[in-house]
Structure formats: structure tokens, C-alpha cells
Amino acid sequence: MSNEAETQYNPQCGVRRTIFSDEYDFLTKIESVCAKEDGIHFFVRTWKDRIATVRITFLTPSVFRFVMVPEMTAKSHRQTVVEDVPESEFETKNAEFTENEDLYIYETNQLSLHFSKNYWEMSIYQNGKLLTKEQAFDTNVDNRWKQLPTGFRVDASGKSIASFEQFVLFSDEQFWGFGEKFTHFNKRGQRIECWQKDALSTNTEDSYKSHPYFTSSRGYSVLLNTFTRSSFDMGASSWISYQMGSDDPILDYIFLAEESKDYKKLLQQYLQITGQIPMIPKWAFGFWMSKCSYMSRKEVEDVVADAEKFGIGIDVIHIDGWQRQDMSGVWEWDTERFPEPEEMIKELNKKNIHLSLWNYPYLQEDSPAFKELAERGFFIKNKEGHPAMFKATADSEFLCACFDFTNPEFLAWYEERVKKIVRMGVSVIKTDFSEAVPEDVVFYNGMSGREGHNLLTYLYAKNIYTWMKEICDERGELPMLWGRSGYVGSHTIPAAWAGDSSSDKASHSAILQAGLGMAMSGVSFWGYDLGGFYNTGYIGNEERPNIEDYLSSVQMGLWMPLSRAHGKTPREPWQYGDMALKEVKKWINFRHRLVPYLYHTACQSHQSGIPMIRPLVMEYPKDPIAKTQNLSYMLGDALLISPGFDRDEYELYLPEGRWQDIESKEVYEGMTFVHIENKAFADGGTSLRVFQKEGTSIPLFAQKEVLHVPAQLWKQEDLEFMTFQKKDVD
Known part of the structure; x- marks a missing residue:
């Protein structure tokens, strides 16, 4: 018996329609299917009468990869986060493919995927119960699709240039993750964009470390397997569906499920695919002292002397401005302000203090080194083949260009400069910036800015960390990075901090939301600027934070995995009066006493993938x-x-x-x-x-x-x- 009913009001014409323009297309019906070694391949008819191939591959009994390739895709140099999955005992052939009158079924002993023969819709069952499914019927009163089903966006020639997927949103479903987002921990009802930005604060959706990975309260998680700009509408536009998509012409994602809704086990599955969490040195769990910036060797030594005088234990001291401003990025000490840096490092080490140095992936146009490095092709280029110029920040005085981390010749030159500095005894490299590269640029390997913008933030830190590890291995130490930006996989490049935070205590809860999101994204070693990086006064000038804001920020920060005080104005506790000095001294002392517990918790992260916070x-x-x-x-x-x-x-x-x-x-x-x-x-x-x-x-x-x-x-x-x-x- 048909479910269709006669209607007197606004009868519909009986075909699928959408409220969106014709530049969109989506899957409608399976034309044919075949089983291959790499999984099941569906050939699917689309709304605009095209064909798209959908490949489903089980990576483990509870994890599968979904790849949709439209018949015509725009030329791209796409790179995926996960391509070669680590070996496991499970093989794709262990999954069983069957069909009945209404469905194609592809299943393991843990997951069963059902594909409708009448219209395209994938449903995911776990132990016989519906876990989730694609949302094929989010329509309005005119039976028009107001949220598009699984599909893609095309250009004027009909080639796919972007892709999207849509799932049912259950009435009580919550979502966590997405990396470092300074919005409510539960991302339901939010619009999320994964496009790394110099966020300039830590209390908005803009962020330095967006991850296209999230976990559902129903016991599954999803990794959108692309570096391109991606976006997620987690119920902001509709109460019954959520959508994810990217500027990648191919839809590629990995779906992970956990039977018991144990989010730790779910995270462990994710880390098995994306990489494990390395260990960091014991001293990193102490107290770090910094400022933007200590501008001379004498200033560094004065801070160390004051810390000794006031009984404040410092384990790491950081220098932002160790290079000349017009040479920042080429890894050369300004020896006028920092004479005999190796001797300075040795003297710090005698006091059990490790040195951290700032780094910058750009070079400003007035640098004496700019012309030579441009001629050697070391910068990301514009479409005319010249270095792509931009401002590092809104108030930058000079234009700059970004080093191209896909150019092998540049990497060989850069590697030696990094290693030379690390060999001096430097313990930490702070990888700052890298989020400002425009969309309309061309990388050495052919990627556009859209394809390489997010990837750059990962390559920048990954290469430096890898080279540091080589030197640290030689001297029996562990490498340590302090990264502002990153992407999926950044948990394998410890550690990270939350960028330019405000001192205002009202912003501290937003910082915590970001830390919780990072934890749900597999990042364990994380912190923020204790005392706040900036504080805006009533007339718009930079001012020191008031005592209450300063102490509130420092206290919470000393109960984080990593604790670095840093700001545009001084953050040394003796700068804030006797009461502040007394309190902070007490807290730092207890932080040092707590290190055995912190180190034990860090070992848990390294061994089992469970984050510290x-x-x-x-x-x-x-x-x-x-x-x-x-x-x-x-x-x-x-x-x-x-x-x-x-x-x-x-x-x-x-x-x-x-x-x-x-x-x-x-x-x-x-x-x-x-x-x-x-x-x-x-x-x-x-x-x-x-x-x-x-x-x-x-x-x-x-x-x-x-x-x-x-x-x-x-x-x-x-x-x-x-x-x-x-x-x-x-």
C-alpha cells in the first residue's frame, strides 16, 4: 500500500527539489555496485543526472572510510590527513557484503552499514541498533531540501569543487572536539569553520588550531579527511540534521564507533590512525617565565636574578626578540643585544633553567636577506610567480612573505639553520604565526592557498620538531615545541598554547572551553599565557592586568598540563606587589611538588592516549x-x-x-x-x-x-x- 496521500493544499510535483541554486548536486540512487579489494564501490546517480563513485572501506571492525568521487572533479593537489592506515589484524575482506529486496548491506561483527536501493541513504547500525544515519529528508513544507543530502558543489563547467555530507541530528545529541575553539564545549547549535586564523583573542569561534574532528554523545566520532577549508553546521540551521563539508572536490571522511560509548576508547582508536602522543621532558612540567619580549641578555639575567632573590623557581625562560626585527625568521642571533649566546645558555643550564626561543615563518620585505631568498624560490608565490606579500597582522608596518615548507631546497637550507641553533643547547622552539597565508597563492608543490593554508601550519611545526628530535636524540633528550597553530595530527608535535589571550577573567572560561576541545581532539600537552597576553585599558592602550585578573589567570594556569607566564607587559609575580608575590610563590612551589603526579599523568597520555586534562x-x-x-x-x-x-x-x-x-x-x-x-x-x-x-x-x-x-x-x-x-x- 502506498504511503502517498491525496492532498488539497499545495500539491507537489513528485520530484526531488532544493531551495538552493543549481550549482549544487547530490546523490539520489544507486545504479550499480561491485566489491573490490579496497571495499565496496557504489556507482550513484545524482540529482543533476551525473554519476559519482562512493567507496566504503572498513579499516577495522568499528572504523570505516567513506570516499565520494564525482565523475568530474576540478584539478587539485589534495592531500589527506590519513592515507595509509597503520597495519592491523583486520582486513577488508573480513567484512561481508549482502543484499535484500530493499538494501545493500556491508558489515563486520561490530558495524552494519545499510544502503537504500530506492534512494541514496546510508544507515549505520551497531549491534542491531541504529547508531546514526545520513539525513536525506530535511525538507520544508514545499518538499524542497533545505539541508542538502550527501553531495557536491560544481563550477560553471560542471566539475566538483567542494563536497558535503549530512547526518541525522538526534534530539539529545551533543558534540565535542573540533580542536581549539573558544566557544561552548558542547558544539551543538554552532557553526564551526576549520580555517586556521590569527585569532587575535581567545573568546570567539576564530582559532589557531581548528581540527575537522568531533565526537558525538552517541558514541561515534568523525574525521573529515582533508586539509582544505572545512565547515560544520552542527544544528545551527536545523534541529534535525547536521552537515559537514569542505572545499575538497572529493568527500573523504573516517567514521569511528565505540560500542560502550567510552570516549577514551574512541579517542584511542582515533590516535591509532592519526599517530600516538610523544613524551615530553620532565622539566617542561615546571614553571616557564616569559614576556613579549626580553630584549637583551642583561634583561634575561636580571629576571633570573630577581627570581632567585624572591624564591621563585623558573624551569624555562623564553625569549621572543632574540633576532633583529628585520632578520626575524632566518635563525640568526642578534649578538649586539645577546652577546655570546652559547655561554648564556650554559649559565642558564647551570641554574637548571632551559631556554626557549621564538620563531617566525615569515620574512619582512625590508630584510637584508629577502632578495636572495626570493631569488632562490624559498617563498610561497602569487599567481604571477613572485613572492606572495601580505601583512602578518592587521597593524604590521611591513609586508612579508611566507617560507614554502613544500620546497625541498628551502627545507634543506632551513634545516641546517634550525639545527645550528638547537645544537647551542636551546631546549624549546616556539612556532608562532603561520595562519595568515592568503587563499590565492601557489605552493612549490602546486597546491593553491585553499589547499595548503591549513597544511602549512602543520608542516611548519612538524619539520622543526623532526629536526629538533634528531639533535635531542644525539644528546639523550626529548624534543619540545611550543606551537600556536596546528591541525589534526598536531598531538604528535608537542606542545601547544592557546595564542593571544586576554587578561580579563571573564575570558578565562573561554580558554578552558578550548582546552577541553583540544583534549577531546587528542591533544594532551597544552597551556595558555598565564596572566593573559594582553590587557586593553580604558583609552585603548596596553595596560598591566589588575591583581584579581592576574592572579585568577595564573592560578588556573598552574593547574594546566603546562604553565608559562607571558604577556605584552611584565608577568613576573614580583611585579604585582607583596600579596601577589606571596600567593604565586606558594602556587608555583606546590606546582613543583606536584610534578611526580603530572609526570605520571603525562606518561598515561604517551602510553594510552588519554589526555592530561x-x-x-x-x-x-x-x-x-x-x-x-x-x-x-x-x-x-x-x-x-x-x-x-x-x-x-x-x-x-x-x-x-x-x-x-x-x-x-x-x-x-x-x-x-x-x-x-x-x-x-x-x-x-x-x-x-x-x-x-x-x-x-x-x-x-x-x-x-x-x-x-x-x-x-x-x-x-x-x-x-x-x-x-x-x-x-x-
């Missing part, structure tokens, strides 16, 4: 309230951190079990809300509370004052344990 939903996936928490987080598996931000009072949710305030030792029952009141620092208050989970034991250095992370391996007798067991509260 964890959203509550990651640690408590079965707790429906934990899924809604975005203003608190776990640091490892034992500590729950609750920053106050700009709140005088609030309700804090504690998950199952019992929890002990590590300062007051008061014990709270879990699975309930606790009322928290914050007092100003000036009144003896705090902006952050830390709770230890029942049944855990946290290793601390036993010494009550620890100024540096010990270089040697610590022994059992060096430690004491902060233990919260049931017997302590019975």
Missing part, C-alpha cells in the same frame, strides 16, 4: 550530568579542578564517589551539587578549588620547598603521598 564526560561517560559540565575538569584521574572565573558564587557538580577539598580537607558526597562561594584574593580568598577523588593517592615531592624540577630520576624516598582512602573518612 579531561572533560568530566570523558572520565564519567555514563553520567548524564557530567556531559553538561564545561566549567570544571579533571587533571589526570585523581583531581577535579574548579576555577571560579568571574563568579562570586556557583553550583559545582561532583561526580560519583566522594571528594575531598585538598586545602580544607572537607569531604563531599558525589553525584550532587556543592555551593561554592568565592572571595577576592585581596580578602584572603581564591578563585579556584581542587578536589581529590576518593580512593586515589597522589605522589608529591616530600621536600616542602621545591624550586626546580629535579634533573635526575627521583626515588621513592623523595616522595610523599596525598592519599584519600575510605578509611580516612569512615
Whole structure:
């Protein structure tokens, strides 16, 4: 019996239609299908009577790759995030392909993919239950598609130039991930763009490290397998569908599922495909001191001397302006301001202080080195074949060009310069910028700006990290990067910081959202500028942050995986008065005592892929309230951190079990809300509370004052344990 019914109002013509222009096309019906070694190939008729090939390949029993190739695609130099999947015991031939009257079915013992014969629609079942499916019927009252099904966009000649996919949005579905986004942790209802930007702040959707990867509360995740500009409409345009797409003419994504909705296990599957998290040095978990910028060797030495005088332990000191401004990017010390840099590094190392240096992937037009390097073809070019010129920031005085990290000759030249600096004893390279390359440029390997813009941010850091690793391996050390920009795969290039943050405490919660998103994207070693990078005064000038904002930022930052103070004005704690000095000194000292726990948690990240900071939903996936928490987080598996931000009072949710305030030792029952009141620092208050989970034991250095992370391996007798067991509260 037909489901069609006679209608008196506005009868429709019975064909698929769309409210969008004819430049769009989408899949409508399978014409034929065949099984090959690399999976199942569907040949699908489109709305505009074209043919597209859809290939489905199972990578593991719970992971598959979806690739749609329209019959005509625009010429591209596309590169994918994942091409060769690491070997596993599973082979594509282990998946079974069958059909019945209505469906083609392609399945493993964990996932079953159903493809309708009547119209194009893929449904994904897990253990017999619908996990999700493509959304083929998001239409309006005129039966016109207002959200397009799986398809592509074409140019005037009919060639595909962009692609998109659409899934059903379930009524209670939530989404997390997308890398570093300074918006609400749950991305449902948001529009997300993955196009790396110099965000210029840390409280908008613009970001330095967007990742086209997300996790659904239903127990699956998706990686859009492209470096091109991509966008995600996660229910902003419709309550019943979400859409993802990119400027890639080929739709290519990887779908991962986890039967128990264990988001840690889901993340582990993702890291098996995209790469594991390397370990970083122990000293990195100490306290980093920086400013934009220390401008001379004397200034660096004065800061170190002041830190010693005030009893502030510094493990890393960072220099932005170590090169001449017009030579920034060519890896040459300005020896007038920094004479005998190797000697300076040795003197710092004697004090257990490591040196970090800033780097810049651009070269400004007035540089004495510009002409020669341009003639050698080391810069990304415009369409006329000349260096593509642009401003690094809106207020830049000079135009600059960007080094081309796809040019082998440039890489050979650059490698030697990087290694020369690292061999001097430099421990960290800060890879700043790289997000400003225009769309209308041409890379050495033929990529356009659209294809290479995001990829550049990854190649820039990856190459420098690889060369650092070669030198560090020689001296028995681990390499360390401090990267502002990046992409999927950046978790394999530790570490990262959140860019140009505001000192205003109202922005600190936005920074935390980004950190939680990074954690759900597989990035473990992350931090932000303690004290805030900038602070705008009432008349528009740069000013030091007020004491409350400064202390709020520093306190939360010292409970992050990595802790670097940095700003356009001084961020040394002795610059903010006796009260601030006393508080920060106490916090830094406890940070140093906590390093054994931090290092243990970092080893967990390296070995099992579980990030150091964890959203509550990651640690408590079965707790429906934990899924809604975005203003608190776990640091490892034992500590729950609750920053106050700009709140005088609030309700804090504690998950199952019992929890002990590590300062007051008061014990709270879990699975309930606790009322928290914050007092100003000036009144003896705090902006952050830390709770230890029942049944855990946290290793601390036993010494009550620890100024540096010990270089040697610590022994059992060096430690004491902060233990919260049931017997302590019975």
C-alpha cells in the first residue's frame, strides 16, 4: 500500500527539489555496485543526472572510510590527513557484503552499514541498533531540501569543487572536539569553520588550531579527511540534521564507533590512525617565565636574578626578540643585544633553567636577506610567480612573505639553520604565526592557498620538531615545541598554547572551553599565557592586568598540563606587589611538588592516549550530568579542578564517589551539587578549588620547598603521598 496521500493544499510535483541554486548536486540512487579489494564501490546517480563513485572501506571492525568521487572533479593537489592506515589484524575482506529486496548491506561483527536501493541513504547500525544515519529528508513544507543530502558543489563547467555530507541530528545529541575553539564545549547549535586564523583573542569561534574532528554523545566520532577549508553546521540551521563539508572536490571522511560509548576508547582508536602522543621532558612540567619580549641578555639575567632573590623557581625562560626585527625568521642571533649566546645558555643550564626561543615563518620585505631568498624560490608565490606579500597582522608596518615548507631546497637550507641553533643547547622552539597565508597563492608543490593554508601550519611545526628530535636524540633528550597553530595530527608535535589571550577573567572560561576541545581532539600537552597576553585599558592602550585578573589567570594556569607566564607587559609575580608575590610563590612551589603526579599523568597520555586534562564526560561517560559540565575538569584521574572565573558564587557538580577539598580537607558526597562561594584574593580568598577523588593517592615531592624540577630520576624516598582512602573518612 502506498504511503502517498491525496492532498488539497499545495500539491507537489513528485520530484526531488532544493531551495538552493543549481550549482549544487547530490546523490539520489544507486545504479550499480561491485566489491573490490579496497571495499565496496557504489556507482550513484545524482540529482543533476551525473554519476559519482562512493567507496566504503572498513579499516577495522568499528572504523570505516567513506570516499565520494564525482565523475568530474576540478584539478587539485589534495592531500589527506590519513592515507595509509597503520597495519592491523583486520582486513577488508573480513567484512561481508549482502543484499535484500530493499538494501545493500556491508558489515563486520561490530558495524552494519545499510544502503537504500530506492534512494541514496546510508544507515549505520551497531549491534542491531541504529547508531546514526545520513539525513536525506530535511525538507520544508514545499518538499524542497533545505539541508542538502550527501553531495557536491560544481563550477560553471560542471566539475566538483567542494563536497558535503549530512547526518541525522538526534534530539539529545551533543558534540565535542573540533580542536581549539573558544566557544561552548558542547558544539551543538554552532557553526564551526576549520580555517586556521590569527585569532587575535581567545573568546570567539576564530582559532589557531581548528581540527575537522568531533565526537558525538552517541558514541561515534568523525574525521573529515582533508586539509582544505572545512565547515560544520552542527544544528545551527536545523534541529534535525547536521552537515559537514569542505572545499575538497572529493568527500573523504573516517567514521569511528565505540560500542560502550567510552570516549577514551574512541579517542584511542582515533590516535591509532592519526599517530600516538610523544613524551615530553620532565622539566617542561615546571614553571616557564616569559614576556613579549626580553630584549637583551642583561634583561634575561636580571629576571633570573630577581627570581632567585624572591624564591621563585623558573624551569624555562623564553625569549621572543632574540633576532633583529628585520632578520626575524632566518635563525640568526642578534649578538649586539645577546652577546655570546652559547655561554648564556650554559649559565642558564647551570641554574637548571632551559631556554626557549621564538620563531617566525615569515620574512619582512625590508630584510637584508629577502632578495636572495626570493631569488632562490624559498617563498610561497602569487599567481604571477613572485613572492606572495601580505601583512602578518592587521597593524604590521611591513609586508612579508611566507617560507614554502613544500620546497625541498628551502627545507634543506632551513634545516641546517634550525639545527645550528638547537645544537647551542636551546631546549624549546616556539612556532608562532603561520595562519595568515592568503587563499590565492601557489605552493612549490602546486597546491593553491585553499589547499595548503591549513597544511602549512602543520608542516611548519612538524619539520622543526623532526629536526629538533634528531639533535635531542644525539644528546639523550626529548624534543619540545611550543606551537600556536596546528591541525589534526598536531598531538604528535608537542606542545601547544592557546595564542593571544586576554587578561580579563571573564575570558578565562573561554580558554578552558578550548582546552577541553583540544583534549577531546587528542591533544594532551597544552597551556595558555598565564596572566593573559594582553590587557586593553580604558583609552585603548596596553595596560598591566589588575591583581584579581592576574592572579585568577595564573592560578588556573598552574593547574594546566603546562604553565608559562607571558604577556605584552611584565608577568613576573614580583611585579604585582607583596600579596601577589606571596600567593604565586606558594602556587608555583606546590606546582613543583606536584610534578611526580603530572609526570605520571603525562606518561598515561604517551602510553594510552588519554589526555592530561579531561572533560568530566570523558572520565564519567555514563553520567548524564557530567556531559553538561564545561566549567570544571579533571587533571589526570585523581583531581577535579574548579576555577571560579568571574563568579562570586556557583553550583559545582561532583561526580560519583566522594571528594575531598585538598586545602580544607572537607569531604563531599558525589553525584550532587556543592555551593561554592568565592572571595577576592585581596580578602584572603581564591578563585579556584581542587578536589581529590576518593580512593586515589597522589605522589608529591616530600621536600616542602621545591624550586626546580629535579634533573635526575627521583626515588621513592623523595616522595610523599596525598592519599584519600575510605578509611580516612569512615
